[in-house]
Amino acid sequence: MTERSVIVIGGGMAGLASGIYARASGYDVTVFEMYSGPGGVCTAWEREGYVLDGCLHWLVGGEEGTAFRPLWDEVGAVDLDLVAHDTMSVVRDLHGNELVFWSDSSRLESSMRAQWPDEEAGISELVKGSRTMAKAGFEVPNVPPDMMGLVDTLKMLAKSGLGMVKMRKYQMMPIAELSELFEDTFLRRAIGNVMIQQQVSAMTVMATLAWIDGGDASWVHGGSRTLVRKLEKRLLDLGGTIEYRSKVDRVLVQGDRAVGVQLSDGTDHRADYIISAADGHATIFDMLEGRYADDRIRELYDKMETFTPLIQVSLGIDRDLSDEPWSVVLLLDAGTQIAGANVDAVWMHHYSYDSSMAPPGKSCVTTVLAADLTHWEDLSRQGREAYAAAKEDVARQVAELVERSYPGISDRIEVVDVATPTTYIRHTGNWKASYQGWLMSPENTRISNMSLPRKLPGLRGLVMAGQWVTVGGGLPSVVLTGRWAVQTMCAEMGTTFSAPS
Numbered sequence: 415m416t417e418r419s420v421i422v423i424g425g426g427m428a429g430l431a432s433g434i435y436a437r438a439s440g441y442d443v444t445v446f447e448m449y450s451g452p453g454g455v456c457t458a459w460e461r462e463g464y465v466l467d468g469c470l471h472w473l474v475g476g477e478e479g480t481a482f483r484p485l486w487d488e489v490g491a492v493d494l495d496l497v498a499h500d501t502m503s504v505v506r507d508l509h510g511n512e513l514v515f516w517s518d519s520s521r522l523e524s525s526m527r528a529q530w531p532d533e534e535a536g537i538s539e540l541v542k543g544s545r546t547m548a549k550a551g552f553e554v555p556n557v558p559p560d561m562m563g564l565v566d567t568l569k570m571l572a573k574s575g576l577g578m579v580k581m582r583k584y585q586m587m588p589i590a591e592l593s594e595l596f597e598d599t600f601l602r603r604a605i606g607n608v609m610i611q612q613q614v615s616a617m618t619v620m621a622t623l624a625w626i627d628g629g630d631a632s633w634v635h636g637g638s639r640t641l642v643r644k645l646e647k648r649l650l651d652l653g654g655t656i657e658y659r660s661k662v663d664r665v666l667v668q669g670d671r672a673v674g675v676q677l678s679d680g681t682d683h684r685a686d687y688i689i690s691a692a693d694g695h696a697t698i699f700d701m702l703e704g705r706y707a708d709d710r711i712r713e714l715y716d717k718m719e720t721f722t723p724l725i726q727v728s729l730g731i732d733r734d735l736s737d738e739p740w741s742v743v744l745l746l747d748a749g750t751q752i753a754g755a756n757v758d759a760v761w762m763h764h765y766s767y768d769s770s771m772a773p774p775g776k777s778c779v780t781t782v783l784a785a786d787l788t789h790w791e792d793l794s795r796q797g798r799e800a801y802a803a804a805k806e807d808v809a810r811q812v813a814e815l816v817e818r819s820y821p822g823i824s825d826r827i828e829v830v831d832v833a834t835p836t837t838y839i840r841h842t843g844n845w846k847a848s849y850q851g852w853l854m855s856p857e858n859t860r861i862s863n864m865s866l867p868r869k870l871p872g873l874r875g876l877v878m879a880g881q882w883v884t885v886g887g888g889l890p891s892v893v894l895t896g897r898w899a900v901q902t903m904c905a906e907m908g909t910t911f912s913a914p915s
Contacts, residue, residue: 417442418686418909419442420688421675421689422444424693425446425449429879431895431896436900439911440909441903447658448659448843452646453469455850463773465639465765470634470637472633474630474888474890477496477632482890485890489896489914490644494641496635498517498632499633501739505607505608506744506819513600515608515623522541526540533598535595536601540619543584543617544620546624547620547625561901584617589612591616592605605619610743611853615855633767636770637771672876675701688876689878692843692880694883707870710867714866718853719852719857723785723787725752726780727783727812727832729829730772730778731778731826732776733777734766735779740764744760752811753789753834755786760782763781779816783812785834806832852881853885858885866885
């Protein structure tokens with residue numbers, strides 16, 4: 415009997431996961447990826463022996479016994495060499511103030527109380543919220559919400575129901591509201607900027623603290639490349655095919671059923687089913703020309719907030735930074751502008767705890783800061799010279815800021831690499847250069863009610879996966895959507911879903 419076939423659009427984490435689950439469920443799988451390698455946004459690149467990671471800071475679910483671990487085992491992310499940190503970050507300003515976000519919530523609480531004894535309200539809410547997240551009893555929904563039966567729903571509510579109610583409070587609390595509980599100006603800014611994205615809900619910082627405190631958020635030795643290659647290997651070992659440098663321009667439709675894709679080289683490829691793990695906006699409004707977008711979908715894409723575009727400046731430094739904090743958020747003075755954008759903070763991350771990321775005795779530092787997409791699109795249109803000059807200017811400004819946190823590195827910089835919002839778009843196709851899709855914000859929770867369409871109204875034979883069908887992004891979430899996509903496909907095609915063993 416001939417195997418049924420599926421085409422997966424996009425070879426990022428969601429696309430690789432979709433392909434793995436589809437192959438395990440007996441489908442002939444072809445993944446078309448526009449870039450030259452796998453991973454999408456989960457990527458890293460090398461410059462003169464320095465590995466510049468564009469994604470991973472920590473992985474949720476890598477540890478045995480954690481909620482997401484079975485998911486990582488299924489897709490082949492096994493035998494991970496994990497590195498835990500004793501801090502989530504150190505937040506500093508340019509005037510000598512500093513807050514250490516200890517990974518241990520008790521240590522964080524006691525150190526904050528000792529340093530700021532008059533900040534009871536804010537400290538209590540921050541720590542209480544992180545402990546609420548830790549005790550929430552989160553259950554990974556291995557069946558898509560729209561396919562859950564009564565038994566599945568009752569099981570979910572029994573384990574996570576009370577926790578979900580408690581989390582709702584922090585989902586709907588802007589991080590600014592949490593920061594306003596603090597009287598100290600520095601503390602208020604530190605809390606409001608620790609996650610870089612200022613529009614996020616308070617739940618984001620509290621959940622992150624809870625994961626790190628519980629040992630459920632660790633660095634993976636080798637970073638994004640290690641993680642991505644494990645999923646690529648699992649897919650290929652199962653007999654799947656990945657075609658790189660193969661950009662999908664159109665989804666082919668006959669009688670309101672997706673039947674294949676057309677690549678940018680003009681070739682058509684047919685399959686029994688299509689899973690789009692590509693950019694959501696491109697899938698709906700470009701590949702399908704908006705024909706299957708109803709009023710609700712248009713409202714989501716018109717009104718929902720996306721993650722703010724970023725600039726990443728990576729530095730290869732001829733110095734071992736092992737004795738320095740691995741993650742520093744540097745608060746800038748009000749009104750600071752870099753490359754046409756108001757920048758409140760720069761997030762710095764060195765990898766000296768991982769010997770694979772730089773030559774011996776040297777360190778790689780990545781920095782990210784908010785960016786103005788329009789500014790960089792205008793520069794791109796002006797030509798290479800203007801664009802390159804702007805990148806050099808950003809690199810100079812950021813290197814000066816890194817010097818403030820890691821004194822003495824200025825004359826030890828060997829490699830400089832700048833990735834702008836247009837870099838993200840060129841390599842990943844992400845709408846608005848949003849590296850994690852929809853923001854986990856109170857406004858997005860209100861608009862979406864945490865329910866985003868994976869199937870398009872009136873169209874059969876296609877389901878979506880990835881960061882545009884979930885709020886908040888994150889690697890475990892997008893991998894989970896790949897599982898859901900294949901479960902949906904199997905139900906529609908009348909076949910049996912099987913997880914890889």
